Amino acid sequence: MLTVFGSVAIDTIRTPNKVLKGVLGGAATFASISASYFVKPGLIAVAGSDFPKKYHRILSRYLDLQGLTINEGKTFHYDGKYDETLSTRTTLKTELNVLRNFKPKVPEVYKKSEFVYLANNDPDQNSAIIKEFDKVKFSMCDTIEFWIANKKSSVIKMIKAVDAVVINDEEAKLLTKEHNLIKCAKKIMNWGVKYVVIKKGEHGSLLFYDDVIFPSVAFSLEDIVDPTGAGDSFAGAMIGYLASKKTVNLSTIKKAIIYGNILGSFSVEQYGLAGLLNIKKSDISKRIKQYEKMVRF
Amino acid sequence: MLTVFGSVAIDTIRTPNKVLKGVLGGAATFASISASYFVKPGLIAVAGSDFPKKYHRILSRYLDLQGLTINEGKTFHYDGKYDETLSTRTTLKTELNVLRNFKPKVPEVYKKSEFVYLANNDPDQNSAIIKEFDKVKFSMCDTIEFWIANKKSSVIKMIKAVDAVVINDEEAKLLTKEHNLIKCAKKIMNWGVKYVVIKKGEHGSLLFYDDVIFPSVAFSLEDIVDPTGAGDSFAGAMIGYLASKKTVNLSTIKKAIIYGNILGSFSVEQYGLAGLLNIKKSDISKRIKQYEKMVRF
Secondary structure, eight states, X not given: OEEEEOOOEEEEEEXXXXXXXXXXXXXXXXXXXXXXXXXXXXXEEEEETTOOHHHHHHHHHHSBOTTEEEESSOOOEEEEEEOTTSSOEEEEXXXXXXXXXXXXXXXXXXXXXXXXXXXXXXXXXXXXXXXXXXXXXXXEEEOOHXXXXXXXXXXXXXXXXXXXXXXXXXXXXXXXTOSSHHHHHHHHHHTTOSEEEEEOGGGOEEEEETTEEEXXXXXXXXXXXXOTTHHHHHHHHHHXXXXXXXXXXXXXXXXXXXXXXXXXXXXXXXXXXXXXXSOOHHHHHHHHHHHHHHHOO | OEEEEOOOEEEEEEOSSOEEEEEEXXXXXXXXXXXXXXXXXXXXXXXXXXXXXXXHHHHHHHSBOTTEEEESSOOOEEEEEEOTTSSOEEEEEEEOGGGTTOOOOOOGGGGGOSEEEEOSOOHHHHHHHHTTOSSOSEEEEEOOHHHHHHOHHHHHHHHHTSSEEEEEHHHHHHHHTOSSHHHHHHHHHHTXXXXXXXXXXXXXXXXXXXXXXXXXXXXXXXXXXXXXXXXXXXHHHHHHHHHHHOOOSHHXXXXXXHHHHHHHHHHHSSSTTGGGSSOOHHHXXXXXXXXXXXHOO
């Protein structure tokens, strides 16, 4: 099975055309729901006693929630504002609330997970929790600027402990102090991780493995309304696809990345989580075919 | 045949690791030499009486120079400085010199050219000169921020007069006042041009034709020393390849773009024009094969 550990949030998202208040968000929400189109993931996360029943129902439609803890207090709250090009987001508020003292606990049935995705949590927490899974075939983590700036050595330790890291281009540069993304990836691989995936937003991504580079374009979209969660959806689809295939090699990882691009494209077409809900399997395979046709030459 | 109209320059290029003074440059220099790996282009350009013999010899090795005028005065001089990431270039000096009052003249033998590339010249000049070619099968132009800012309606008129436009992403946004590159391209196509190619530097390019989008990645390189002329090399290889095939359709244009990516990659690996000189045909076909392997999934 696949376990996803990360944040569930109640977000305020300010886009040029619409402000969303109190919407369901969080890296693990996007990643696990995206993964759910391939396997049924287990979610390890915490929400507060204010977490709306309707959000709980949404999660329960896609996920196994044995690992979801509800603690007294308010759910983690993020408030961010996009510029008019949707390319830069400014954080207005980050209220950790119940996330602050959360001690994640891995349900017994999750411990046999062969696939584990660690979202952009505290790297020390990620490093600790990965040890609780004793049958891991493929583990993957993400990280964000906050941890690179504040706990860089812990980030490096976490990267050593997993099979793959997915990371934004700007964060990869910040982490490695290199400008060229190939140099960034080589440095990260030298820390002991097998696969590095650098996410470049609308420009797609780069996969690195040994001396192989696999660049892939994003699925071209004319109408993007809200980029929130695109990277998490990308990563979730990647590991969800791999978990469904049960085989991890260069070929399945490349395909997993294409699925990542596709689910990422669904997520940005609608506001908040909406683009990632109620996707039909046939919508995904149709878009995969469009993608294959689009890049052919 | 293929005719290239554009600037020949003597450049000062300041990169983080090396400053090049008085080197051979110019949009038409890069574009036509890049194209010369596919056909022998004719060059329409002007240089000053200071133009070094050794630079003339370089041009004459690759190009037909019946269209090169030498006028009294100094050659067009550009001086620019890259930031340490090589992603932003600041113009320190632009001395038009002999370019200022240059009246381009199309040699009789060039007038039968079926392929014409108009580099980032004054759009009025480009619009006028294209009329002198009466057997054009495929014409393509580029433009730059300076013309968009100062002669926008002339730029639009020029775009109407050609079959394809190649343009940087930032310039496409500036020209159309759109943020999304698909919206940019649609607006440009609505002005009456068939093909739009938006160049995204290290992120590759997007081709638009009717309702087709063809995104392609750049050839991944770890050691980029000087991006000068990469976009011109891209465009030159594109039209050079098409001229060699004599057939222009979506399929050959897609392949032309891949050749554009490859020649662009050679150009940035060495300083100034050096990366674009003395390339073997086998080097090109080897890199094409690497590219095809790289993007396969």
